Amino acid sequence: MINATKLTLLLAEDGEKPPNPLLPHTYDIVWSLVAFAVVFFVFWKFVLPAYQKVLDERRDAIEGGIERAEAAQAQANAELAAYREKLSGAREEANAIREEARAQGQQIVADATTAAQEESDRIVAAGNQQLEASRQQVVSELRGDVGKMSIDLAEKLVGESLGDPGKQSATVDRFLAELDAK
Template sequence: MINDTILLAEESSEAPNPLLPMWFDITWSLVAFAVVLIVFWKFVIPKYQQVLAERRDTIEGGIERAEAAQAEAAAALASYREQLAGAREEAAAIRDEARSQGAQIVTDMKAQATAESDRIIANGNSQLDAQRQQVVSELRGDLGKISVDLAEKLVGASLSDDVKQAGTIDRFLTELDGAEQSAK
């Protein structure tokens, strides 16, 4: 009961403002806020800044590595293009050389074929001349015998004497050659 009266007496003398907290609540709140602020200031913020710095370094390093890799790839591409151009030039030179060698081979083969053809024609002509001479001499001999036989039949005498026969044949062939040349 006494407690109730004390409480009633306090209530009646001054009514506390419900919007304003008590002074001890404000003090303890400020102390707790200061402890949290100091902990954040000493431990959390430096760690946070360290993580941010590492992340920044990682990103910047990644960008630098990417730029270096891109530069290296560009250099490799330029080198590849340069090698490709050199290979194309070399291929063109090889093609030109092959064409000139092919043309030279064709020219050599034509010359060789022409020489071989001329040799074969000359051989053929010489063989033809030899065969013509042989045929002419055989025909002269046969013609001479036939003419002697014919002359023997016409004259009725024997022309068996070789000297007379050779002279008659030669005279006949000479006359035959003269008649042949006058006909041309």
Template sequence: MINTTDLYLLAEESTDNQNPLLPAWYDIIWSLVAFAVVLFVFWKYVIPRYQKVLDERRETIEGGIERAEAAQAEANASLTAYREQLAGAREEAAGIRDEARQQGTQIIADMKTQATAESDRIIANGAAQLAAQRQQIVSELRGDVGRLSVDLAEKLVASELSDGTKQAGTVNRFLAELDDVADQAAK
């Protein structure tokens, strides 16, 4: 077995030649081997997965941005179409209003024409009725005036004018005189 004093001596010999700040050459080699293994594992497995995750995130973000831009473009197109439809509807409404005004004006003109025609017809009927009634009243008055004038003449003259021919001649002469008096008064 190894004696502790021998071990102590060996330790003293090895430390005398070495700088305490620099590690031993075998520690450097084993550290480089371990670093190379870790670097190889990172290079082969970790970095590609990390890169894949980053690429997926970039694609997701870019895809989201593209979808947002597409949605924005679609919204702008919809807004433009809506504004065009609204402008078309306003123009159509203005056309309908103008057409309604024209129709209203035409209806009013037609109603005025109909009212004038109806008024003229009523006036013409009234005038015809008035003329017929006047004619009837004139003929009734002629008969009454004739009879009254004959009665008056009989009383005044004290002669009898009951003969029909004489009576008719007297009535006609009297009425003709009345017509002449009425015509002169009208002038």
């Protein structure tokens, strides 16, 4: 093996400077620059626009999403206000219907009470008429019975026959007239 000092001496004899181990050869630098330029060109021409397009789409989606969310929020607030207004109207309508039903119920009760009172008055009047008719019939039957009993009693007291219908009738009428006078 050749050690480093011998290599330095050999190169010094040739008149050349030894290469710097930190610097690459010129052909390596040129080919690296060419490869970097090709990769940079492909990256600049194809990758970066696609990446920029994705970023723009993402930004538009985010901004559009925020705008759509704000629009949806505004629409939801408007619908909520409309719902509350309808609900308020429905409550007022329900109260009006309830009050109308209550008034109708009171009217029905009043009408039924009036009809029942009229029917009661009619039944009482019919009962009074029937009672009066029964009373008249009883009075008339009693007059006949009282007359017959009074004639029988008078025959027993007087001792003569009052069998003549004319006499009986006159006697009964006179007796009843005296009773009515008392």
